[in-house]
Amino acid sequence: MITKETLNRIYSFRESRDWSKFHTPKDLSVAISIESAELLQYFLWNNKNSDDIKSDFKILEGIHEEIADILIYLIYLAKELDLDMDTILCDKVEKNSDKYPVSKCKGSCKKYTEL
Ligand SMILES: [Mg+2]
Structure with missing residues (x-):
């Protein structure tokens, strides 16, 4: 999970720049x-698998950046x-466990409606 310290660093970065006024739910969703x-x-026009990506520092670094942005x-x-990230994630894992x-589903990639 994301630590409180990391969350506070992320919030502090935004607050010190007075950027929260730009962060409407719509604009944040567009940014995501x-x-x-x-x-x-990084996946367009190639079929790189995990090992291919991990051995290519430039691609791995770019993916690292985009994961952080998202x-x-x-x-x-x-x-x-006013949503708590831990709660969001735990609730979803619980729902997915039921679905x-x-x-x-072990070993299957079928959607829950097709199981
Ligand atoms: Mg980016």
Whole structure:
């Protein structure tokens, strides 16, 4: 999980620049989508697997940056909506556990509606 210290660093970065006034839920959601598209650039026109990526420092560094961008905007969005990141993540894992019981989905990539 993300530590309180890390969250506070992220919030402090934004507050010291007076940027929260720009961070509406809509604009943060747009930013998340844009950063997600930037992440996809590393997978366009290739079939690199995890080992391929891990052995290419330049690509790995770029993916590292985009994951950070996405996570930071997600953290800001959650804060703007008074949502707790740990709760969000734990709630979703719980829901997914119900949707995808190990007995039905182990080794399968089918959607829960097709299990
Ligand atoms: Mg980016």
